[in-house]
Amino acid sequence: MTIETRDGSRSTRVRATGLAAVRGLALALVTLPGAVLGFTLAVVSIALVPIGVGLVTTPWVLTGVRAFADWRRVLAAEWAGVRIPSAYRPAPESANPWTRTFGMLRDPATWRDLRWLPVDMTAGFVTALLPAVLVLYPLEGLAIAAGLWRPFSELDGGYWYGFVHVTDQASALLAGALGVALLALASLAPRVLTLHFRLTRTVLGAGQGELAERVRVLTETRRDAVDTSAAELRRIERDLHDGAQARLVAMGMDLGTIEVLLDKDPAQARRLLAQARQSSVDALAELRDLVRGIHPPVLAERGLGDAVRALALRMPIPTEVSVDLPGRAEAPVESAAYFAVSEALTNAVKHANADRIWIDLHHVREGAGMLRITVTDNGRGGAAIAAGSGLAGVERRLGTFDGVLAVSSPAGGPTMVTMEIPCA
Structure with a gap:
């Protein structure tokens, strides 16, 4: 042997x-x-x-x-x-x-x-x-x-x-x-x-200098991510307190009044019952919107490509989506990419005065792999990554994953927003 x-x-x-x-x-x-x-x-x-x-x-x-x-x-x-x-x-x-x-x-x-x-x-x-x-x-x-x-x-x-x-x-x-x-x-x-x-x-x-710079940038973006997460939690708490919670409290008060009026004034009780039913419908709709804002169900169930297609269907202007993804990325990467696309689309609708939008998602296999997304509109241009702007928020969100954002938006358009996230 x-x-x-x-x-x-x-x-x-x-x-x-x-x-x-x-x-x-x-x-x-x-x-x-x-x-x-x-x-x-x-x-x-x-x-x-x-x-x-x-x-x-x-x-x-x-x-x-x-x-x-x-x-x-x-x-x-x-x-x-x-x-x-x-x-x-x-x-x-x-x-x-x-x-x-x-x-x-x-x-x-x-x-x-x-x-x-x-x-x-x-x-x-x-x-x-x-x-x-x-x-x-x-x-x-x-x-x-x-x-x-x-x-x-x-x-x-x-x-x-x-x-x-x-x-x-x-x-x-x-x-x-x-x-x-x-x-x-x-x-x-x-x-x-x-x-x-x-x-x-x-x-x-x-080199060591470049690696040190990358560590510094990643440290800053992680800090921004923590601050952004804390602000997001405060927003959710505020939305729950001022929205669904207030409606549920009002509905509880209506139900208490209905119990008193059932024998004394059945007609008024029926009107309050209808009002309570509508309050429950409104509260449920607000909770669904809130959950969709935290993590869309279609993103968890169908992946980034279908989630972006669903997002495009809700746009008030024609939006074309091209997807070439061989599989699914990790959930945090998909979430970051989804909300980055959502913010880019919101900017195009609000500020670009565009009448058409194109979205392209594909995976670059060179090196360690890269998820590359471009959002292009035929609007008036002039978009920039300025402090306090939506695009600056997108840049911070992508920076958490060592991703980058590039904007090409000459005066008169078109505007092309390119996002890249390292992704296997």
Whole structure:
């Protein structure tokens, strides 16, 4: 049993070594041209920004660089278990090329990508190719010992394998012995491939300063969330006290009067009974509205997509909804997204003077995943995230989940509100 275990372990190591060599070779073949092309296009495009050409090309080039970097993040996690978090700010959705270009250039993650590309085309290329070299070069020595040196013996200066000058079968056997010795290093191939991805994480990962800033922002948004929750609880208490509770108290008083009047004045008792019945209907309606404001039943039962569709049906202006969600998010995320959409729709109806609204919900699978929502209206524009505004409240709500809000609303419209929440 011990021998079988050792054989199985040895077989596993051999497979891991061969797999690391194949992956490293494939990665090296993609790394060099991909990094060179991405870096060259990015530098040229940014250099052309002052003359206007770069304003159009830079967002496309940087989006491609981000996709290349995200692809490497996926490989690092799947092939080596190395997690490289993605910390991009959402790209501005504005049709204005100036806004899009400088919005992406102000993102620290953009410059981190551009610093990573030269490293990837040099040290990254070497560390990606080395696992294949550690496996294939010893095999070359064994092939020479097997007699494959003869076709190369006619080369000027002969054929060299390492420090062995191969001129005959004896020297070929010496090259084979060297290959066997080097074969011991082949087991390092998986570790070298992991080293490649750790190097990628060192350059591509977020720095301490950026992580500290993210912690500060998250701390502030958590504090805002606590304050918002406390205010929401006070609002619910006030609504219950002034609404349903007052109606129920009045209904109780009416029922007491009805008991007294049943024998003395049946007609008046019937009128009060009808009034009490209407009070119960009104109290029930207010309680339903209050519960719907806390957590809509359709959201709990049917999910975010159907809840937003139901919300759109209640809008006084035509509202189109497009949903592409492969599953359901966690309940707090769905709730935050629902009320954020509700607030954006309320703003569009109250202030935008729009006659049509479009809502798009879809899940972005790159990186750790992102729920992206856009609410667009054809109104007069001019919306802004100002202190005390509804959009500022949405921004605080999303910030609780490390989400972001972007608003593009030029004068004359249209207005596009984009919301993103990290979401698996």
